[in-house]
Amino acid sequence: MNPATDKNNDNATSSETQRPRKIKFAYEDDDQFQGETLDETVTESSNLDDDALMCDPDEIGADKTSADYYFDSYSHFGIHEIFTLQEMLKDAVRTKTYQNVIYKNTFLFKDKVVLDVGAGTGILSLFCAKAGAKHVYAVECSQMADMAKEIVKVNGFSNVITVLKGKIEEIELPVAQVDIIVSEWMGYFLLFENMLNTVLYARDKWLVNSGVVLPDKASLYLTAIEDAEYKEDKIEFWNNVYGFNMSCIKKQSMMEPLVDTVDQNQIVTNCQLLKTMDISKMAPGDASFTAPFKLVAERDDYIHALVAYFDVTFTKCHKLTGFSTGPKSRATHWKQTVLYLEDVLTICEGEALVGSMTMWPAVSEAKPLDASFDWIVMMGYFDPIC
Numbered sequence: 001m002n003p004a005t006d007k008n009n010d011n012a013t014s015s016e017t018q019r020p021r022k023i024k025f026a027y028e029d030d031d032q033f034q035g036e037t038l039d040e041t042v043t044e045s046s047n048l049d050d051d052a053l054m055c056d057p058d059e060i061g062a063d064k065t066s067a068d069y070y071f072d073s074y075s076h077f078g079i080h081e082i083f084t085l086q087e088m089l090k091d092a093v094r095t096k097t098y099q100n101v102i103y104k105n106t107f108l109f110k111d112k113v114v115l116d117v118g119a120g121t122g123i124l125s126l127f128c129a130k131a132g133a134k135h136v137y138a139v140e141c142s143q144m145a146d147m148a149k150e151i152v153k154v155n156g157f158s159n160v161i162t163v164l165k166g167k168i169e170e171i172e173l174p175v176a177q178v179d180i181i182v183s184e185w186m187g188y189f190l191l192f193e194n195m196l197n198t199v200l201y202a203r204d205k206w207l208v209n210s211g212v213v214l215p216d217k218a219s220l221y222l223t224a225i226e227d228a229e230y231k232e233d234k235i236e237f238w239n240n241v242y243g244f245n246m247s248c249i250k251k252q253s254m255m256e257p258l259v260d261t262v263d264q265n266q267i268v269t270n271c272q273l274l275k276t277m278d279i280s281k282m283a284p285g286d287a288s289f290t291a292p293f294k295l296v297a298e299r300d301d302y303i304h305a306l307v308a309y310f311d312v313t314f315t316k317c318h319k320l321t322g323f324s325t326g327p328k329s330r331a332t333h334w335k336q337t338v339l340y341l342e343d344v345l346t347i348c349e350g351e352a353l354v355g356s357m358t359m360w361p362a363v364s365e366a367k368p369l370d371a372s373f374d375w376i377v378m379m380g381y382f383d384p385i386c
């Protein structure tokens with residue numbers, strides 16, 4: 001599933017497929033929400049203060065999955081693809097965190113063999129080579145691998161970095177084992193269009209027993225926001241278009257998650273940790289989960305949407321390092337994922353929205369390789385005073 005991106009962009013895309021609403025309501029008297037105990041965590045920003053290929057061109061016209069289109073999006077050098085690559089590299093929260101993790105923890109890399117999963121331009125491999133790695137295998141499935149080879153050569157690292165063009169799942173590494181796996185695999189909503197399974201595949205095939213995966217922790221959070229202005233401007237608009245009811249478009253536009261930045265002043269409730277994944281230990285199936293949540297209002301307000309975001313951490317560093325994609329942290333290219341509610345809720349300070357979020361791989365016959373996830377939220381009100 002592709003979340004629509006950027007509500008500030010009038011050309012924002014949304015999936016063309018019809019799908020049922022994913023947020024279901026249950027009300028106060030609904031038994032399933034009574035007596036739930038929840039682990040509640042307020043996320044803190046850990047962002048720094050300083051400052052996408054494969055697909056054989058011969059296969060054009062063959063049945064393509066959305067995973068193929070994902071790889072394709074990195075593989076030819078249209079202006080859009082170059083912009084996407086540059087956007088990722090310019091995302092200083094993202095790229096500088098990786099750089100700091102690698103440069104400030106050279107003890108992890110000195111004389112070690114590194115595997116860079118999904119190397120893109122080779123930027124992470126270059127960081128690792130500079131940090132003293134004995135050898136870096138940079139695997140990239142798109143045409144960008146050719147550029148990466150050139151970049152490695154121009155920067156004088158051809159003796160340390162070997163760029164391998166191909167899918168991790170299909171290539172042969174010249175070594176039996178690696179000491180470190182580094183990858184930037186995260187997608188919108190953490191798991192949409194992500195490469196987690198590719199990293200887990202590489203880990204299970206090549207990582208030594210005491211090996212390190214960077215990053216090794218990823219956590220998904222949920223909060224709730226007031227967003228009247230946007231809803232009125234972009235969604236309620238369809239109720240009356242020059243006197244005509246076009247609300248069928250409104251329903252469609254609200255069904256898809258929206259990727260956009262949320263102002264922290266819009267946050268009405270606490271932020272709830274839904275799930276933490278340990279990339280060094282987890283099984284692929286652990287990415288499917290149902291997590292309960294309890295969002296307690298911190299003020300009287302309306303609630304228009306739930307907002308999901310993630311943190312990643314590198315726990316093997318001298319000093320715990322990572323970044324957050326949350327609304328209270330410096331913005332990243334992942335922004336946040338906004339899930340609009342069909343009905344506007346009113347909530348008083350201390351009242352809670354309780355429910356659960358379920359995520360599972362969106363596998364279909366039409367899209368057998370799709371790395372997307374599907375999701376559903378079950379939700380109801382809860383007044384802790386009663």
Ligand SMILES: C[S@@+](CC[C@H](N)C(=O)[O-])C[C@H]1O[C@@H](n2cnc3c(N)ncnc32)[C@H](O)[C@@H]1O
Nearest residue numbers: 052053074118119120140141142167168184198
């Ligand atoms: C998010 S980009 C990260 C690029 C680079 N590591 C960086 O940090 O700038 C992910 C890259 O992984 C590549 N990729 C995705 N799936 C892959 C797979 N199964 N095998 C090899 N590369 C893959 C994509 O083509 C894309 O270039």
